[in-house]
């Protein structure tokens with residue numbers, strides 16, 4: 001973004017009152033350099049910034065906007081809900097409808113609780129798992145992101161230390177010491193940990209389709225092993241489906257892989273663009289939550305009528321439109337157009353895709369399955385591609401490690417514009 005634009009002026013103002021000018025760090029463009037454009041509106045697959053520049057958007061607010069920006073039916077339903085009141089702090093019909101839709105769609109979920117973000121959903125699911133098992137240890141995988149939960153802002157320990165170290169200042173070492181961090185796609189490491197400490201582990205949490213550190217597609221056998229080990233040792237398996245839930249299939253990655261976790265967490269798509277998270281599981285587990293059980297969890301704005309309306313309307317439209325088939329076809333079309341361009345680049349790169357989630361693996365060879373296999377040069381290589389595309393009216397996420405998203409609002413014409421811009425940038 002050049003100086004003298006309305007965007008750059010606004011961002012200067014932002015920097016005076018917001019740390020780094022933003023309310024979520026990646027938005028600040030630190031990973032790619034430059035100044036973020038300030039957005040005025042979104043419409044279908046397109047964004048418009050405050051200088052009137054338009055972009056075909058493949059970031060889609062980091063995943064929630066599976067119908068596109070400002071879908072008319074969602075906007076109308078939300079407007080009607082707003083007119084009836086912004087919050088009641090009491091039960092409302094929309095939360096019941098959304099609850100019915102989630103439990104009907106997702107394998108093994110009898111009961112669901114709504115919260116206001118994915119982070120909150122994960123934090124609460126971990127507490128429930130600990131409360132239900134009476135154990136403290138949690139296992140996560142390097143390269144999976146689960147929000148900014150203290151117990152999960154943990155990096156792998158060095159050498160033979162299995163339990164982790166804080167990956168953020170402000171996280172006590174004692175918390176991190178309760179979390180083991182293992183590599184993805186490493187059956188031996190997880191089997192060994194269960195051999196040694198299996199009866200102390202409350203839960204294993206994984207993004208079944210890890211999409212926060214590149215798109216690290218896992219082998220089904222690895223997920224099946226997690227299911228088997230947790231079941232055998234009395235630990236719970238938590239699928240963090242905050243990105244994949246209602247995006248890759250109606251029943252998320254659980255449906256796609258045919259593996260049912262004990263608990264699942266949601267966010268992003270189920271809020272249709274409003275701040276919503278959720279976690280759910282089978283009845284006897286979820287009944288350990290207050291007010292029925294001893295695990296405390298609450299929220300003043302949880303089940304907010306406006307947010308619940310946006311989520312329920314979004315899921316209704318997804319089902320009515322047979323969205324997942326359409327998104328798969330759109331994803332296949334994207335792959336057909338983009339994959340050859342990447343493979344012919346020098347050095348060759350790969351398109352990685354699961355349905356409507358995609359990522360450019362900017363290194364030669366098979367796409368990585370582990371965070372540790374992503375070459376640091378790949379991130380360097382992303383910067384000029386990102387800025388080149390932005391100049392040509394294409395908005396991708398401002399980090400090499402973030403994935404792209406398609407929505408029902410994207411058309412072959414939008415994909416064509418991406419293809420043409422990428423051809424220009426790579427050529």
Ligand SMILES: *Cc1c(COP(=O)(O)O)cnc(C)c1O
Pocket residue numbers: 116117118119120122145146147148207212240241242243267268277
């Ligand atoms: C985005 C995300 C979260 C955190 O959700 P927020 O709404 O940003 O708090 C958690 N887990 C996964 C897999 C995510 O992609």
